[in-house]
Amino acid sequence: MELKLGIGLHWIEGTEYPDLVSEIEEIDRLGYDQIWVSNEKFFHDMYIVATVAAEHSSRASIGTFIADPYTHYPALMAMSIATLDKISGGRAMLGIGAGGTGFPVMRIQRKKTGYRY
Numbered sequence: 001m002e003l004k005l006g007i008g009l010h011w012i013e014g015t016e017y018p019d020l021v022s023e024i025e026e027i028d029r030l031g032y033d034q035i036w037v038s039n040e041k042f043f044h045d046m047y048i049v050a051t052v053a054a055e056h057s058s059r060a061s062i063g064t065f066i067a068d069p070y071t072h073y074p075a076l077m078a079m080s081i082a083t084l085d086k087i088s089g090g091r092a093m094l095g096i097g098a099g100g101t102g103f104p105v106m107r108i109q110r111k112k113t114g115y116r117y
Contacts, residue, residue: 006034008065009053011044020049021056028057036065036095041102047080054088061091068099070108 007027011020027035035053039046046064053062062084067077077096085092103109 004033005031006036006063007032008036008038009049010038010040011049013043020052024053024056028060032060034063034093035060036063038065039067039099039101041071042105047084050084050092051087054084054091061093062088063093064095066095066097066099068097070099070103 009024009027024035035057037046037050037053046067050062050064053060064081067081069077072080077094081092081094
């Protein structure tokens with residue numbers, strides 16, 4: 001079994017866009033196998049940041065960390081990850097789960113969704 005090395009990417013408020021790009025390029029240069037883009041509500045959009053990561057890296061897989069069915073409708077989530085996969089040349093990964101950040105502010109209760117996949 002081959003060991004893969006991944007890193008979490010969170011675009012921190014106050015960090016300028018060129019600094020985000022530099023960080024992604026450094027991650028790529030260091031040889032990480034995976035870049036996991038955070039899904040912190042009320043910060044920067046996970047799918048857009050993942051697209052930036054795909055555009056400024058050449059080898060790492062780009063993953064969502066974590067897409068949730070409470071704030072991203074599953075069909076639209078599938079379209080977003082398919083678009084990222086096309087842009088990245090097949091490097092997209094979908095990390096999906098219940099999530100947890102930002103729900104109280106949006107008055108969303110995390111409970112069984114009833115979606116059937």
